[in-house]
Amino acid sequence: MTTLITKTITKICLPLVILFSISLLLAGHNNPGGGFIGGVMFASIISLVYVVFGLRYTTAFFNPDWSRWLASGLALASVTAFAAIPAGHNFFRSAVEFIHLPVIGEIELVSAALFDVGVYFVVIGTLLFILKNVGEDT
Amino acid sequence: MDSSTIVMLAIFIPFIFAFLVPVASKLLKQRIGWFAVAIALLTLFLILKITPIIVHGDTIYGEIVWLPTAGLTFNVYADGLSVLIGLLASGIGVIIMTYSNGYMSTKEDLPRYYQYLLLFMGSMIGMVFSANTIQLFIFWELTSFTSFMLIGYWNDKPESIYGATKALVLTAIGGLVMLAGFLLLQVITGTFDIPTILHDESMIQAIHGHELFLITLVLIFIGAAAKSAQGPFYIWLPNAMEAPTPVSAFLHSATMVKAGIYLVARIHPLFAGTDAWFILVSGTGMITMVVAGFLAFRQTDIKAILAYSTISQLAYIMTMYGYTTYHEPGIGVAAATFHLVNHATFKASLFLVAGIVAHEAATRDIRKLGGLRKEMPLTFIIACIGAFAMAGLPPFNGFLSKEMFYESSLEMGVALGSPFTLLIPAIAVMGGVLTFAYSIKFIDGIFFGRRQTRGLPEHIHDPPAVMLIPAAFLAALVILFGLFPSIPVHAVVEPTTAGIIREDVELHIKMWHGFTTPLMMTIITFMIGLGVYTKYGAIAAWQDRFNLRYPKISVNYYYDLLVQNAQASARTISSITQPGTVKTYMSALILTVVVLVGIPIILLGADIIPQSLNFDIAVYEVLIMLFMVIAGIAAALLPAYLPAIIALSALGYLVSLLFIYLKAPDLALTQILVETLSTIIFLLVIVKMPQKFRESIPTTTLVRDLIIAGAVASTVFIILINATQGIIPPFESLSHYFIENSITLAGGRNVVNVIIVDFRGYDTLGEISVLCVAAFGVYNLIHSRGNKT
Numbered sequence: 001m002t003t004l005i006t007k008t009i010t011k012i013c014l015p016l017v018i019l020f021s022i023s024l025l026l027a028g029h030n031n032p033g034g035g036f037i038g039g040v041m042f043a044s045i046i047s048l049v050y051v052v053f054g055l056r057y058t059t060a061f062f063n064p065d066w067s068r069w070l071a072s073g074l075a076l077a078s079v080t081a082f083a084a085i086p087a088g089h090n091f092f093r094s095a096v097e098f099i100h101l102p103v104i105g106e107i108e109l110v111s112a113a114l115f116d117v118g119v120y121f122v123v124i125g126t127l128l129f130i131l132k133n134v135g136e137d138t
Numbered sequence: 139m140d141s142s143t144i145v146m147l148a149i150f151i152p153f154i155f156a157f158l159v160p161v162a163s164k165l166l167k168q169r170i171g172w173f174a175v176a177i178a179l180l181t182l183f184l185i186l187k188i189t190p191i192i193v194h195g196d197t198i199y200g201e202i203v204w205l206p207t208a209g210l211t212f213n214v215y216a217d218g219l220s221v222l223i224g225l226l227a228s229g230i231g232v233i234i235m236t237y238s239n240g241y242m243s244t245k246e247d248l249p250r251y252y253q254y255l256l257l258f259m260g261s262m263i264g265m266v267f268s269a270n271t272i273q274l275f276i277f278w279e280l281t282s283f284t285s286f287m288l289i290g291y292w293n294d295k296p297e298s299i300y301g302a303t304k305a306l307v308l309t310a311i312g313g314l315v316m317l318a319g320f321l322l323l324q325v326i327t328g329t330f331d332i333p334t335i336l337h338d339e340s341m342i343q344a345i346h347g348h349e350l351f352l353i354t355l356v357l358i359f360i361g362a363a364a365k366s367a368q369g370p371f372y373i374w375l376p377n378a379m380e381a382p383t384p385v386s387a388f389l390h391s392a393t394m395v396k397a398g399i400y401l402v403a404r405i406h407p408l409f410a411g412t413d414a415w416f417i418l419v420s421g422t423g424m425i426t427m428v429v430a431g432f433l434a435f436r437q438t439d440i441k442a443i444l445a446y447s448t449i450s451q452l453a454y455i456m457t458m459y460g461y462t463t464y465h466e467p468g469i470g471v472a473a474a475t476f477h478l479v480n481h482a483t484f485k486a487s488l489f490l491v492a493g494i495v496a497h498e499a500a501t502r503d504i505r506k507l508g509g510l511r512k513e514m515p516l517t518f519i520i521a522c523i524g525a526f527a528m529a530g531l532p533p534f535n536g537f538l539s540k541e542m543f544y545e546s547s548l549e550m551g552v553a554l555g556s557p558f559t560l561l562i563p564a565i566a567v568m569g570g571v572l573t574f575a576y577s578i579k580f581i582d583g584i585f586f587g588r589r590q591t592r593g594l595p596e597h598i599h600d601p602p603a604v605m606l607i608p609a610a611f612l613a614a615l616v617i618l619f620g621l622f623p624s625i626p627v628h629a630v631v632e633p634t635t636a637g638i639i640r641e642d643v644e645l646h647i648k649m650w651h652g653f654t655t656p657l658m659m660t661i662i663t664f665m666i667g668l669g670v671y672t673k674y675g676a677i678a679a680w681q682d683r684f685n686l687r688y689p690k691i692s693v694n695y696y697y698d699l700l701v702q703n704a705q706a707s708a709r710t711i712s713s714i715t716q717p718g719t720v721k722t723y724m725s726a727l728i729l730t731v732v733v734l735v736g737i738p739i740i741l742l743g744a745d746i747i748p749q750s751l752n753f754d755i756a757v758y759e760v761l762i763m764l765f766m767v768i769a770g771i772a773a774a775l776l777p778a779y780l781p782a783i784i785a786l787s788a789l790g791y792l793v794s795l796l797f798i799y800l801k802a803p804d805l806a807l808t809q810i811l812v813e814t815l816s817t818i819i820f821l822l823v824i825v826k827m828p829q830k831f832r833e834s835i836p837t838t839t840l841v842r843d844l845i846i847a848g849a850v851a852s853t854v855f856i857i858l859i860n861a862t863q864g865i866i867p868p869f870e871s872l873s874h875y876f877i878e879n880s881i882t883l884a885g886g887r888n889v890v891n892v893i894i895v896d897f898r899g900y901d902t903l904g905e906i907s908v909l910c911v912a913a914f915g916v917y918n919l920i921h922s923r924g925n926k927t
Contacts, residue, residue, distance in 0.1 A: 032804045034891040040811040047818055067917075070910050081903055112895040115902075119895070122906040126913040127815060134822045137920050 002052055010052045017045035025120050028113070035116035039123025046124075047131050055135045066132060070125025077118025080111055141188050142200020145214045145267050148184040148224070152177060152260030156253050163249040171239040174252040178235050178259060182228035185221060185263070192221045192633050195642070199269060199333060215269035215333045218633030222475070223400050225630065226482050227262040227393045231255070233486070233608040234388040240605035241384050241493055251291060255388070258284035262393055266400055270330040271320040275313065278365070281397060282309040285389050289381040301377035304697065308374045312364020316401070319357030322350050323408075336407055345408050355409050358401065359418055366398025368456055369422045370693045372430055372449045379441045383493030386441060391448045392486040399452060399478060402459050403471075406638045411467035420460030420550075424565050427453035431572030435579065435670075436681060438504045440492045443580055444485065447528065447573070451481050454543060454569065461550040468639035469549050473542035475634045476647070479626050480535040480619060484527040487612035488580070491521040494601045494609065495584055499594055504579075509589030513598045516606060518585050523613040527620070529577035529667070530570060530660060535619035537660075538647055540570060544656035567659055567666075574667030579674070623647040728850050736853045739860070759799060766792045779824045787817040804890055 021041035028034030050058055155177045163170040188198060201213035216224075235255060242251060261284055265277035283306070290302030324330055326348045327341050335341050345351060362368075367375040378390050389395070402419060409415045427450050434446030455478050458470030494517050496502045499510070511518040527536035547566040551559040600606060619626050627645050635643045651657075670677070689695065766789055773785035790813035797806035873889075880892040894902050 028888060028891045028895075030887040032807070032888065034804075034888065034894060036894065037804065037808050037811065040808065040815065044811050044814050047815060051818060067913070070913055074906060074910055077903055077906060081899065112892075112899065115899060116891070116895045119902060119906055122909055126909040129913045130916045131815070131819060131822070133917050133920050134819060137826070 002054070006052050010048055014045055014049060018042060021045070025116065026113075028116055035119030036123055039120045040127065042120075042124050043127035043131070046128055050131065050135060055132065059132075066125045066129035068125070070122050070129060073118045073121025073123075073125055075118075076121065077115050080115040080118065083111070140200070141191055141198045141216075142214060144184050144188050145198060145200060145216050146202070146212075148181050148228070149214070149260060149264040149267060151181055151184070152256045152263065156256035156260065159253040159256065160249050168244040168248065169239075170248050170252055171235060171242070174256055175232060175235045175239075177256055178228055178231040181259065181263065182225070182232055185224045185228055188216060189221055189225070189629065192216060192218050193629055195633065195636070197333070197637075201269070211270075212273065213269040213331070214267045216267055217637040218630060218635070219400065219403050219475075219637050220266040222479070222630040222634050223266040223393070223396060224263050226396065226479075227259055227266070230388055230392045230482060230486055231259045233611060234384045237387075237490055237493070237605055237608040238382075238384045240602050241497060242382065251288075251382070254284050254287045254291070255385070258288065258389060258394070262397070265397060269332050271323065271332060272330050274332070275317050275320060278316070278361075278397065279310060279313050281389075281394050282306060282313060282365075285309070285378070285394055288385045288389060289378045291382055291385065292380070295380065297377075298380040301374075301380040303701075305374040305378045307701070308371050308697075309364050312361045312371065315357050315364075316361020319354050319359075319361065322354040322357065326350055326354065332404070342408055346412065351409075351412075352414055355405075355414055355418065358405055359422075362398035362401040363422060364398070365401070366395050366452045366456065367449045368398065368426045368453060372426060373693045373697055375449055376442055376445045379439075379445050383441065383489060383496060386445070387486045387489030387493070391444065391489055392482040395448060395452055396478065396482070399455050399459070399474075402456060403475070403634075403638055406459060406468070406471065407640060410462040411464055412462070416460055416462050418460070420457045420462075423453045423455075423457030423460055424562075424569075425453075426450070427457060427569040428565065428572065431569055431576065435572055435576040435674075436678060437576075440495065440502050440504055440507070440580065440584065441489075443504075443576055444488055444492055447576055448485060450569065450573065451477075451485065451528070455481070457566075458543060458546055461546055463550075463553045466553070468635070469553070470543075470546040471638050472631060472635045472643060472645055473539060473546045475631045475638075476542060476623075476627065476645075477539035479630065480527065480539045480616075483612050483615045483619065484524045484534070484536055487520060487609050487616065488524040488528065490605070490609035490612065491517055491524060494605055497605070498598050498601060501593060504583035506590055506593050507584045508587035509585070510598060511585040513589075514585075514600050516600045516610070520606075520609045520613045521581060521585065523616050525577040525581045527616045529574045530663070533620045533649055534616050535623065536616075538620065538623055538649070541651075541656045541660065542647070544570075544659045545654075548655060563659065567663055570660070570663040571667045571670055574663055575671045575674075578667070578671050582671075620649070725846055729846060732849050732853045735857060736849075739853070739856055756799075759796070762792055762796050762799070766796075779827065780821075783817065783820050783824065786820075787813055790816075 021038045024033035024041055025035055025038035026033075028038065049062075155173075159170065159173065162173045166173055191198060198216040199213070201211045204210045204212050235252065238251070238255075242248060258281060261277045261280035265274055265281060268274035268277055286302045286306040289305055290298050292298045320330070323335075323345075326345055327335050329335060335345075345354075348354075364371040367373075375390060375395070379386055381390070430446045430449035430453060434443050434450055437443045437446060455474045458474035458477065461470035463469065492502065494514075495507065495510070498514070499507060501507065523534065527534035530536050530540035544563065544566055547563045551562040554562070624647070627647055632643055632645060635645070685692075769785050769789040769792060773782050773789060776782040776785055790809065794806045794809035794813065797803075797809055876889050876893055876897060880889045880897075881887060
């Protein structure tokens with residue numbers, strides 16, 4: 001697998017795919033995409049890096065603790081779910097706000113999107129945590 | 139600040155800070171105990187702040203809306219009764235946590251200890267201020283749970299584990315029975331709200347006249363009895379003494395066991411004034427009082443004496459709450475409430491003394507202890523104050539409430555008429571005699587008699603101030619409440635009593651109230667009590683002979699029998715349901731789906747191939763499906779792991795290709811990514827699988843698997859073909875609702891995503907939690923194999 005071609009392509013793809021995964025996450029509310037698919041996208045490019053460059057080589061300089069990602073994602077999702085209660089609304093009530101920025105134009109802020117970010121991190125964390133542990137076990 | 143907000147803060151502060159204990163312990167190290175003391179003080183201060191409102195005769199109600207559409211609110215209700223127990227929980231909490239700073243060795247896992255103590259305190263406060271029965275139940279079970287964790291604090295001792303399990307099993311079962319009672323109460327009254335029921339005279343009439351009256355009362359009372367260790371449930375409390383002594387003082391004498399008393403007092407207005415109430419509550423109380431008093435007298439461990447005495451004293455209170463007649467439903471209420479306060483002070487101080495003695499003398503066995511009064515003079519004084527109050531000697535607070543106990547017993551006896559006129563006071567005196575005897579035994583055994591040298595440290599002395607001051611403070615309260623009973627009476631006893639019997643009361647409690655019948659009963663009690671104590675040897679010998687002859691007259695015998703049998707049958711059942719092979723689980727899972735989904739389909743009369751089937755299929759669709767079939771067959775038949783997996787993932791990619799043709803970009807993208815990742819994980823896992831891929835499979839297995847696979851395939855086929863044609867009759871498609879409302883209700887145009895994060899957000903939260911659990915499950919599976927592979 002680890003030919004020069006795959007290595008080079010992986011290097012080029014890495015930033016692009018990460019950006020794409022973020023754009024999938026952000027676009028999710030109105031266009032195809034969302035936290036789950038964005039997260040899986042992110043996880044797949046990282047796993048490609050793991051496979052192509054080898055787990056040991058990669059973790060030498062890039063070694064995040066994925067369990068923290070899934071924990072913080074779950075925390076973020078729970079907080080956004082509960083945040084509606086102090087505001088006097090139903091559990092899980094989503095807030096929608098439209099704001100106008102000078103260059104970009106109108107932007108829609110939905111609190112549900114924050115929940116989606118939580119989902120994004122949980123998906124990334126879970127997949128890569130499992131992958132890395134299974135991979136390290138050989 | 140709004141007074142209901144203060145109540146809610148008092149509930150939440152212990153919980154919030156309990157979770158911050160591990161963080162704080164990084165900063166404070168061994169002084170973490172003082173952090174817990176500060177939190178308890180803050181809570182106590184908050185409850186004291188609302189006390190004047192209660193003393194004034196008002197009640198407090200407040201709510202936080204939780205899920206209004208489902209009618210769920212978090213609401214709090216404060217009256218005299220709840221403030222009384224709330225003050226006990228936080229006040230004794232402050233004292234116990236201070237004492238723990240001296241008692242607990244710094245080598246122990248202190249954050250865990252204080253965390254559970256704070257959680258317990260929060261649960262207790264949450265329970266007493268709960269304004270609906272469901273919320274009360276939740277906090278109730280939380281106190282059982284924290285009690286379990288604290289009894290089992292030294293989790294390497296089998297006795298601790300046994301005691302913790304026993305307490306949890308009995309109190310949690312009691313709690314569940316109580317929940318059933320609450321549900322019946324809801325059936326009768328139509329509400330879970332406690333203040334609504336308490337303040338509505340017509341509802342109380344309805345309860346009294348209802349046919350479910352008796353069963354509701356019995357169910358709720360079982361919960362209370364289990365928590366307060368009354369009747370046959372008493373057996374958990376002595377085993378709970380395996381907890382660290384401050385925990386025993388806090389949970390198992392002063393507060394948690396009072397939860398049952400609290401519940402009895404809480405439901406008193408609903409059920410009292412009936413024969414059933416008197417027979418159940420007072421009957422249980424009187425039997426428990428005498429039996430536990432006798433057992434306390436027989437113990438040799440000083441903590442066990444206190445444990446059984448707690449059961450007996452709680453039975454006093456129970457009995458008094460049970461005193462009721464049709465005309466006067468609340469004969470003993472004031473006395474019971476006063477005794478509740480007094481018992482908390484003197485019993486907690488005695489537990490602290492027991493802790494001091496065990497800490498300094500390194501034993502709790504009364505046969506080894508003795509003659510310590512010269513070496514521990516201060517401890518001796520405190521112990522005397524506590525024990526004399528318990529025995530009912532003047533001028534301590536126990537004397538006053540015991541007099542009131544005798545007085546209400548007399549009144550009850552007179553009200554019931556012969557033969558109860560004599561019987562009830564006689565039982566009361568019997569309880570008093572035993573109490574007197576074991577109180578004397580406690581003092582005599584530890585502080586008088588011959589100083590033993592064998593098995594005791596050479597130098598025994600009073601403990602450090604941090605342990606002595608909390609005990610001394612409680613002893614001072616015992617004297618204060620004895621000399622000036624109007625202080626606790628005005629502050630808490632009167633409002634509590636008024637809340638229970640629902641009319642204003644004014645109590646005048648004096649030390650000397652003339653040469654009355656109760657005083658004569660007290661004198662008789664002391665005389666017989668002394669006599670019983672001197673005859674200890676003969677009584678002990680008689681009981682030992684009795685136990686030897688009838689080993690089966692013991693609740694513990696049946697508890698152990700039941701628990702052991704439960705373990706054995708659980709093992710049998712789980713060896714059938716959990717054989718450990720993935721194949722069995724999968725078969726069970728998918729067959730269930732086939733049955734649950736297939737049967738309704740047949741019942742609804744769906745055709746296997748509908749008449750109106752539309753065969754308008756494009757050529758490329760046919761081609762893709764053909765390849766899918768080939769890939770599927772290849773995955774099943776290929777002779778090695780690697781090609782089989784490749785075939786399987788080829789099948790997955792073909793599905794995503796089909797999604798693209800069918801104009802479902804989301805699904806296609808998801809399918810491709812999921813397929814890729816699962817292939818990678820698959821490849822990583824098969825390296826470790828045994829490489830024997832195709833063993834010879836017995837024909838029976840093959841046939842069975844083929845039948846299962848065929849059943850699944852045909853079910854899915856029939857569902858799909860019917861669903862896509864829209865001919866499964868009674869169901870209307872849900873998608874219209876989501877498509878129409880996704881922009882107006884959730885502000886998003888991607889309907890799938892809006893469903894995930896908004897409409898069904900709760901489901902998603904559950905799903906991502908499952909993901910996390912699965913991730914850690916995989917981690918554990920991989921790392922728990924050890925180095926065996």
